Amino acid sequence: MKINVSKILKNQDSSMEFDGEVRLKDFVYMGSNIHIGLPVKVKALITNLEDHLYMKGNLKAELMPECSRCLQTFKYKMDVDFEEELSNKDAEEDRDDVLYFEGDFVDLTEIIENNILLSLPMKFLCRKDCKGLCPHCGANLNLGKCKCTNKEIDPRLSVLGDFFKSN
Numbered sequence: 001m002k003i004n005v006s007k008i009l010k011n012q013d014s015s016m017e018f019d020g021e022v023r024l025k026d027f028v029y030m031g032s033n034i035h036i037g038l039p040v041k042v043k044a045l046i047t048n049l050e051d052h053l054y055m056k057g058n059l060k061a062e063l064m065p066e067c068s069r070c071l072q073t074f075k076y077k078m079d080v081d082f083e084e085e086l087s088n089k090d091a092e093e094d095r096d097d098v099l100y101f102e103g104d105f106v107d108l109t110e111i112i113e114n115n116i117l118l119s120l121p122m123k124f125l126c127r128k129d130c131k132g133l134c135p136h137c138g139a140n141l142n143l144g145k146c147k148c149t150n151k152e153i154d155p156r157l158s159v160l161g162d163f164f165k166s167n
Contacts, residue, residue, distance in 0.1 A: 006104035008048045009088070015047040018057070022112055029120060035064040037075070040112055046086075052098065053086040059112055068123035069132035070140050076124060082115040 001022045008014040021039035028034070044057025063076045085098045086106055099111065131141035139146035153161060 001108045002105040003046075003108060004104055005046060005053065005106050008046060008053070009104060012048055012050055015045055018042065018044045018046065018108070022108055024061075024109065024113060024116075027113075029065075029117070030123070032066050032068075032124075035073075037062045037064050040116075042108065042112060044108075046106070051087070051089065053106070055082075055084045055086060055106075055111070057082055059115060061116060063116075065124040067126035067130055069125060069130045070142055071133065072126055072140065072142075074124075074126040078116065078119060080115055080119045082111070084111055 001020070003018055005016065008016050019042070021041055023039045024036050026033060026035045038061075041060040042057060043059075044055050046053055046055045059078070059080050059082065061078045061080075063078065064073050065076055066073055086101060087098050088101050088103065101107065126142075133139065134141055134146040134148055136148040137146050139148075
C-alpha cells in the first residue's frame with residue numbers, strides 16, 4: 001500500500017497521520033509457511049524533519065504459524081511499535097538505517113513486512129508447556145499419551161541393566 005506524502009514534503013515540521021489496514025502475502029520464515037490471517041492494522045505519524053521523514057507507528061497482526069514442537073497451526077498475535085527514517089533524496093553515502101523512496105509516495109508494505117520479520121521469535125510455540133510429538137510414533141503428546149514404550153537403552157549402558165539381576 002502506498003501513501004501520498006506530497007503535502008508534508010513541501011512544509012518542514014508538518015505531519016500526517018495514517019490509520020488503516022494493509023493486506024500482506026503469506027511468507028516463509030525459518031523453513032515454515034506463515035499465513036497472515038487478517039489485514040495488518042497500522043497507525044502511524046509521519047513528520048517532515050528538514051532532510052528526511054520520520055515515521056513512528058504501531059502495527060497489529062495475526063499470524064497463523066506452525067508450532068515448532070507439535071506442528072499444529074495456531075493464532076499468534078503481534079503488537080509491534082516501530083520507528084523509521086525515510087528519504088526521497090539521493091544520498092552521497094547510502095545509510096542502512098534510512099529507507100529510500102521515489103517521488104511523493106511511500107510504500108508501507110515493505111516497512112510493515114520488515115518490522116514483522118524483525119519481531120518474530122526464533123521458534124513458535126503454541127503454548128509454553130507444549131509437549132511436542134512422540135519421537136517414536138509421531139503422536140501429538142498435547143492430546144494425550146501415546147502407547148509407545150520408551151525402553152531404548154544406550155548400548156554403552158546396557159551392561160548396567162544386568163547389574164541388579166540375580167543369578
